[in-house]
Each structure stands twice: as C-alpha cells, then as structure tokens.
Amino acid sequence: MRPLLSKTTYLYGMQCHKRFYLNRYHKNLANPEEEQAQAIFQTGTDVGLLAQHLFPGGINAQGEDKWHGEASVKRTQEYLKTHSIIYEAAFLFNGVICAVDILVRNGNAFYAYEVKSTNSVKEQHIEDAALQYYVLSNCGLNLQDFSILHFNKEYVRVGEIDIAQLFTASSVMAVVEAKQAFIPKNIADFKKLMYLKNIPIVEMGPQCNKPYACNFSDYCSSLIASQYNSAIEEVETRIENRETRINRKEWESFTAGFEYPLFFFDFETIMYAVPEFNFSRPYQQIPFQYSLHILLQPHAKLLHTSYLGNGVADPRPDLLEQMIRELGTSGSIITWNMSFEKGILAKLAIDFPEYQEELLAIHNRIVDLMTPFRPSQAIVQSAAFNGSYSIKNILPVLVPELSYTSLNIQEGGTASFRYGQMGAMGEEEREQTRADLLEYCCLDTLAMVRIWEAIEKGMV
Ligand code: SF4
Structure with missing residues (x-):
C-alpha cells in the first residue's frame, strides 16, 4: 500500500x-x-x-x-x-x-x-x-x-x-x-x-x-491583510496622536546612579549547536561583536568604538582584551535588557577565569536603560509603545529620525546568521557583511544614546 x-x-x-x-x-x-x-x-x-x-x-x-x-x-x-x-x-x-x-x-x-x-x-x-x-x-x-x-x-x-x-x-x-x-x-x-474539497478554515493563532x-x-496573513488594513491605518493615526508621559522624579531617581564616563554597550552573539571552540558548550551564546558609544562627560563629543570577529576563529580572547581595555574601571555601562549582557559576562568569567576579576567588575557596573520602559515601572510610558519595551519599538516613537529600516541587517537573528556564514564567503561579500554588521550593532548603541538624550533634554 x-x-x-x-x-x-x-x-x-x-x-x-x-x-x-x-x-x-x-x-x-x-x-x-x-x-x-x-x-x-x-x-x-x-x-x-x-x-x-x-x-x-x-x-x-x-x-x-x-x-x-x-x-x-x-x-x-x-x-x-x-x-x-x-x-x-x-x-x-x-x-x-x-x-x-x-x-x-x-x-x-x-x-x-x-x-x-x-x-x-x-x-x-x-x-x-x-x-x-x-x-x-x-x-x-x-x-x-x-x-x-x-x-x-x-x-x-x-x-x-x-x-x-x-x-x-x-x-x-x-x-x-x-x-x-x-x-x-x-x-x-x-x-x-x-x-x-476545500482548504479547511482555521484562524491564525498561537499554533502558527x-x-x-x-x-x-x-498566505494565511494575506487572507486577513485586507480586513486589517483599514484598522492598521486607524491605529497608526492614533499612534501619531499618542503622547509620551515621563515621571520626571522617578526618571531622575533612576539616572541618579549613572556615573561618567557613560558607556552605551551592546553584544551580538552566535550559538553553535556543536561547540565550535574550546571552552564552549552546545548552543552557548558566543559573543562575536560589540558596539560601544562613550560619553566621557556631560556635553562631551560622543565617541564610538567596536569589535567584530573574523567569522572563523574564536572571537572571545580578542574581544575580551579589547572590551576590558575600552570599558576601563569606572563609569556606568548602559545596556538594554542587562540580563543578556550580564549572562554573557558571567559565562566569559567561567570560560576565561584569568579575566574573572575584570569581568566581575564590569558586570557590577552595568545598568539597564530598558527598566524605565517596563510597564511595571511606569516611568516612561506611551500607548505608542504598544506594551512593548523592545528598543526597536521605543526608538521610532522617541527618535523617529533614527531607524533600522534602511539597514541590510535589522535584527540580531540575521546578524548572527550572517556572521556564521562569513567564513565561507568570498572577500567582497565578507567585507560587505562586516560593514552591515558594524552598522547594525552601532545603531543598537546609538539608539540608546539618543533615547537617553531625548528624555534627559526634555525633547519628548
Ligand atoms: S499560518 Fe499555518 S498554522 Fe497558522 S493558520 Fe495558517 S496554516 Fe495554520
């Protein structure tokens, strides 16, 4: 049969x-x-x-x-x-x-x-x-x-x-x-x-x-797209009219602990199913890139630096040395969703115990710019965030002139995938990918700077 x-x-x-x-x-x-x-x-x-x-x-x-x-x-x-x-x-x-x-x-x-x-x-x-x-x-x-x-x-x-x-x-x-x-x-x-005889009718839902x-x-989205188009337009109109509300007292209390220099920091990571490098585990997040914007003091010129691995060798040893040097020993390290960066640092400290002391010190200086945007904190609120506190949703509301939409890489999953492909790329494609990765990660930290500035300077 x-x-x-x-x-x-x-x-x-x-x-x-x-x-x-x-x-x-x-x-x-x-x-x-x-x-x-x-x-x-x-x-x-x-x-x-x-x-x-x-x-x-x-x-x-x-x-x-x-x-x-x-x-x-x-x-x-x-x-x-x-x-x-x-x-x-x-x-x-x-x-x-x-x-x-x-x-x-x-x-x-x-x-x-x-x-x-x-x-x-x-x-x-x-x-x-x-x-x-x-x-x-x-x-x-x-x-x-x-x-x-x-x-x-x-x-x-x-x-x-x-x-x-x-x-x-x-x-x-x-x-x-x-x-x-x-x-x-x-x-x-x-x-x-x-x-x-006909395609069964099933609504889109969690099963998708x-x-x-x-x-x-x-295909399923296209069936309901027309139905939602008018509703989406309506929502967009309403978003334009929605204001951002900031609890200034709470914001000042949150940022009171920030110490200059301010380091706006973000990792990109890749996971290999089968550990690719010594001292790594299945599906461990391996940091291959970071972007760092630095404000040495109030009103100072914004500085930028970054690290990006070559897509082949273990990026962690070089990344560690450069990161420890550039983050120095004082100043607040500002991240978005600090549990991610702290988790990476904690694993680095286990796998590279010779840097444990420096990594622990960096770990302890990290603050989370995402915190005031959490609905539970209610420090910075806008209906236009749609209940999300992802930087990709906050940025267009508070700093509409900055956008991910024109970038070749627009989110972390693609960044990780493209990095993983770099070893097999020809020179031209590899150089383009390097440029795309640097541009993407740079925007992640620049977005934090601009969001912080917009609130500090009362621009929203
Ligand atoms: S997207 Fe897939 S899972 Fe969802 S309703 Fe359509 S066919 Fe079913």
Whole structure:
C-alpha cells in the first residue's frame, strides 16, 4: 500500500489541519524558503550524522534521494536479517511511513534512538517519538526502549569533540506508550482531511509558531491583510496622536546612579549547536561583536568604538582584551535588557577565569536603560509603545529620525546568521557583511544614546 502520511505530515496535522492540507495540495502557497531555515535543517542533518558515531558499524537504509519511501522500508526489512544497527530504519503501518534515526538490535529486543539537535527533550519530540513507536511496534518490533538523543548542555569542549560526552540519551518510553491510544484517531482524522474539497478554515493563532513557525504564514496573513488594513491605518493615526508621559522624579531617581564616563554597550552573539571552540558548550551564546558609544562627560563629543570577529576563529580572547581595555574601571555601562549582557559576562568569567576579576567588575557596573520602559515601572510610558519595551519599538516613537529600516541587517537573528556564514564567503561579500554588521550593532548603541538624550533634554 502506498504510504499516505509521513512523520512530517502527521506532525503538521498535529499543529494545524490547514497546514496539513496546504502542504499536501497547495505547496505552491508556501513561504519562499529562507536561507536561515535551510541552515537550521542542515544543522539537524549534520547532528544526526554525528550521533551515528555513537553506534558505529551500522548500515543506512535511506535511499540516494534522501526520501524515506517504500524502497527504504524494503531495505530495512533486508537489513534486519543481517545487521544489528540500522540508521534511518524505515517502517510502514496503517498508511504511515516513518524512519527512526538509529535502531539497535540485541537478540530479539530493539532499542530506538531519535536524534534531536536541542539541549533537552521538547514536547514535539514526544509526539514524534510516539508516532514512530506506534509504527515500529505495530510492525512487530519488540521495542524495549525509545530514547531521544540530544545534547548534553553541560558538555564543555576541550580539544576534539568527545561524541560520547556531547550527547545524552533520555528515555521517553513511558510517555510515548501513554500516548498510543490517541494515535489511531489522529491518523484517521488526517486521512479524512485529505478528502476535503476545500482548504479547511482555521484562524491564525498561537499554533502558527508552535512548535515551529508555519511555512504558510504569508498566505494565511494575506487572507486577513485586507480586513486589517483599514484598522492598521486607524491605529497608526492614533499612534501619531499618542503622547509620551515621563515621571520626571522617578526618571531622575533612576539616572541618579549613572556615573561618567557613560558607556552605551551592546553584544551580538552566535550559538553553535556543536561547540565550535574550546571552552564552549552546545548552543552557548558566543559573543562575536560589540558596539560601544562613550560619553566621557556631560556635553562631551560622543565617541564610538567596536569589535567584530573574523567569522572563523574564536572571537572571545580578542574581544575580551579589547572590551576590558575600552570599558576601563569606572563609569556606568548602559545596556538594554542587562540580563543578556550580564549572562554573557558571567559565562566569559567561567570560560576565561584569568579575566574573572575584570569581568566581575564590569558586570557590577552595568545598568539597564530598558527598566524605565517596563510597564511595571511606569516611568516612561506611551500607548505608542504598544506594551512593548523592545528598543526597536521605543526608538521610532522617541527618535523617529533614527531607524533600522534602511539597514541590510535589522535584527540580531540575521546578524548572527550572517556572521556564521562569513567564513565561507568570498572577500567582497565578507567585507560587505562586516560593514552591515558594524552598522547594525552601532545603531543598537546609538539608539540608546539618543533615547537617553531625548528624555534627559526634555525633547519628548
Ligand atoms: S499560518 Fe497558522 S493558520 Fe495558517 S496554516 Fe499555518 S498554522 Fe495554520
């Protein structure tokens, strides 16, 4: 029988019936594929291959086309007779085809491992494993255990990657077994969906980003765009009329602790799934860039400096030296959302203990310019902030002449992605990316300066 459902389409159905249907019959309506999404997919594939080294000597049942079809199922049946370890072992039951990343046989007992490039087991991994357990066990496999192989977040790389330490196996057998009763009904529901003549009506909602961002969001958004256009215009008109209210007494009390020189500081970071450098962990935030605007004293000329790694070597040693030198030993270090910068500094102090004292001193000088904008503080308020205290929402309200919209890089996720690509770029593209990154991070700290000035000088 030709498979009707794959593991991926089953999980789409669990997320949203409309996504399931669109994926089956209207793939042309999907969002254009983004480079970043491809990179995340590639990371998953690479991590899967790496985990196979934990179980050496296996045979791969996946075909050349990298698609798990009936040929993969046939190959798996053959390999079961001759091999005790099979990678991408594929099975078909009740119209559902799925492949488990690593299948290990010990006599008549089987152990299944699904590899996930995360630091822990997530809810979506359980749904995924539950379907696989359903298919494998109904195909007659005596499954003794089902585990998610994910990263050990405590692993610290020193020298070559230690695969045995990098991964950890968490059994999900009990919870997966508890979900078995629901799976036949889900499958039956999804099969019925296939016979619908029209796209099912589903409102956009939290499911659009949970557990993953839906790739039909552009299409669904376009359906409701016209409905909202007039409302958006109305909101924009109202925003123009909304005033910023500042509790001057509280603002002065907040800034009374600021000491010159004032350092407006911001890190950009990158996370590598598999630790790229010594003294780093899976998905650790590695700072690769900072921007620093400095006001030595009131009314002084604004100074600017920055650091940016080369995209290849560990940026932390050079960044640390320059940062410690430039931040000196006195003056307030002003950040936006200080828990991020403080978290980075705390990890640097662990990984580079020779700088612990200086890093602790820097850590203790940090203040958070975001605090007065928190609705709970109610020091700087405007309905135009829309309840947000992201600098990207505050800036256009208080300093409309400064904007991220003309930049090639406009947010931290893109900055991180582009930095990660730099090592593989040609010279021209690399230079352009460097310029884009420097411009983006510079605006992050300049935005803080201008917001602070606008309030200090009573311009808002
Ligand atoms: S964008 Fe949301 S509503 Fe539309 S198909 Fe995706 S999950 Fe469903």
